[in-house]
Amino acid sequence: MIIPGVAEDSLKALGARLRSERLRRNESQQVFAARIGVSIPTLYRMEAGDPKVQLGYWAAALDVLGRAEEFKALLAPPEDLFAKYEQTRQPVRRRAPRKGTR
Secondary structure (H helix, E strand, O other), X not given: OOOOHHHHHHHHHHHHHHHHHHHHOOOOHHHHHHHHOOOHHXXXXXXXXXXXXXXXHHHHHHHXXXXXXXXXXXXXXXXXXXXXXXXXXXXXXXXXXXXXXX
């Protein structure tokens, strides 16, 4: 599989951060692999930044680390400040008072 150099560097950095987080939690590869439901060789490949590792394994790792919300941000739509501004400028609809409540 051929991937661009920037993507390859990003995957290696991601794998290094995964390893660092596992070690910070003082978990062996065997324990952490069992927690995310992968084999030890697969965890080794994740920590090495192998691009062939399934995305679902990364999602499981983020969940175990309590960071599953970060997975949603991977391809989140870009923030459109103009659209936000237009939403704030739209008039707020108000209901007329009920008859007889004056």
